[in-house]
Amino acid sequence: MRWERALIPTLKENPQEAEALSHQLMLRAGLARKIAAGLYAYLPLGIKVIRRVETIIRDEMEKYGAQELLMPILQPRELWEVSGRWNDQELGMLKLKNREGSEFVLAPTHEEIITGIVRGEARSYKDFPFNLYQIQTKFRDEMRPRFGMIRAREFIMKDAYSFDVGEEMARKSYADMRKAYINIFRRCGLNFRIVEADPGAMGGEKSEEFIAVAENGEDVLAACEACDYATGADAAKKCPDCGGRMAKIKGIEVGHIFNLGRKYSKALSAKFLDPNGKECLPFMGCYGIGITRTVAAIIEQNSDEKGIIWPLEVAPYSVVVLCLDREETTVAESEQLYQELGDKGIETLLDNRDERAGVKFNDADLIGIPIHLIISRKRISEQKVEMKRRRDQIKLLIPRPEATGEVIRLLKDLKERHRGTEAQRHKEHK
RNA sequence: CGGGGUGUAGCUCAGCCCGGUUAGAGUGCACGGUUCGGGACCGUGAAGUCGGCGGUUCAAAUCCGCCCACCCCGACCA
Structure with missing residues (x-):
C-alpha cells in the first residue's frame, strides 16, 4: 500500500477521551475511532491487525479440527426462553422488537443458537465429535464501557463450541482447546497466565481464563514469580507448585474456556442416538477469545515512548x-x-x-x-x-x-x- | 445506576470566577515562498450552532435552571 492513498490518520497529541495506554495508541496510530461510548469503527490499519489475529486463531483452531461457521447476530427470544437465560442480567443483553412485535436480542453469546443447530442436524453418535467456531461481532450492553477496546459494548469475538458423546472425550476437547489457546496467545506475542475461574453465567463444570498481564487490566490475580501458576486474587502466599513467591498482578481477560457438561444440550434437548438406539445428551464445551481486546492487550504489552511495537505476526x-x-x-x-x-x-x-x-x-x-x-x-x-x-x-x-x-x-x-x-x-x- | 469531572475550530487547550469590540492560541488543513535525515520557517487563507433548550439582563461562551454527550472512580462485567 502506498501511504499517499491510504487512510492512516495519525495524531500528534493524545485525544482527551483516552487514558489507558492502548486506547491512546490505537487512536494516535489511526487504528480506530470512537463512534459512541464503547462503540468503535476500525480503520484500515486497525482491521488489518484484527485480521492478523484472526488468521492466527483460524490456523490454530483448524489444527485441532475445529470448523468455521457463521451465525446470526440477531437471535429470537424463544430460544433464550428455552435455555432459561432470557432474563439473565449478567450478559447485558440488548433486546429489541421488530415491527411485528417479535422480540430479539443482539447476540451476547451463541450457546442457544449453536445448540439449536446441532439439535436439528446431529442425530447419531456417528455425527460426533465436532467443534464449531465463528468469528463475529458480539454485543453486550455494558453499564460502563472503559479503556477503549478493553471493555467495549460491541466487540469482535471468536467463539467455539465442542460437542462430544462422552465425558472423557469432552475433557480431551477441552484440553485441545487449551493447547490451541496457548499457541494463539504466544503467536500474538502476549505474556499471559491461565487461571481457574468461576463459570458464572455460562454455567458448567470447569473454566479457565487466559489473562494477558497488563497494568490497565481489570482482573487482579496472584501469580507465581517462579513458575506459570496463577490464581484468583485472594489466594495463597506461596506457590503450591514450586514454593515460589506469589505476586499480585493485573491483567486483561483475553480468553475463557468452559467445560459445560450437558447443561445446554439438556436445556435445549439436543439429543442423539447411541449404538444401542438409546437417547443421549452430548457433552459441550465453549471457548471464547475477545479479539479486539486481544489487540488492545498486545498494544499494552508492546510499546515505547514513540508508539506501538507490533510483534511481527500481528503487524499490519x-x-x-x-x-x-x-x-x-x-x-x-x-x-x-x-x-x-x-x-x-x-x-x-x-x-x-x-x-x-x-x-x-x-x-x-x-x-x-x-x-x-x-x-x-x-x-x-x-x-x-x-x-x-x-x-x-x-x-x-x-x-x-x-x-x-x-x-x-x-x-x-x-x-x-x-x-x-x-x-x-x-x-x-x- | 451512585460519586466526581469535562464539553469553545479536525485535534490539544486558553477565555468563564469578576457579563460588554469582529471569540483566541498551538497544531492540523489549503495556497505561495524558503527549506529538506527525527513532527521546519515565513506569509496568506478557510475553518466555530462556544454541547442543547429555556431563563435573568440593555447585553450571555461567561450568571441561573433543565437536558444531552463523553471521561474517571464505584456497583456490574463472557
Missing part, C-alpha cells in the same frame, strides 16, 4: 519503505524496492507522502511496523539502503542489491527470535 505491515526525499532516483528506488518486496509476498507500506523526513520517521515508529527501510539521496549515492528494527531502533546499512534478501533474513530472524522468547518464557515457567 511487515515493512515500511520510507522514501525520504522527492528526488527522482530516490522515488524510483523506493518504488522498485516496494515492488521487489511485494513480489516476495511481504506486506509492505510505501511512505511516498510529500512530508519531511522527521514526520515519516515518527509516523513509522508510531504505527509500529517491525522493519523500516530508509531510502534517501544520501544512501543512494553510496549504493546503500538503511534497515531499521522498530523494537530496538538499531539501524544497519546494507548494499542496495542485497536489500530484499536482508529483509527476508531479518523477518526470519524476528520469527525465530519470537519462538525463542516463547520457548524461554515457557521454560522459565516450568
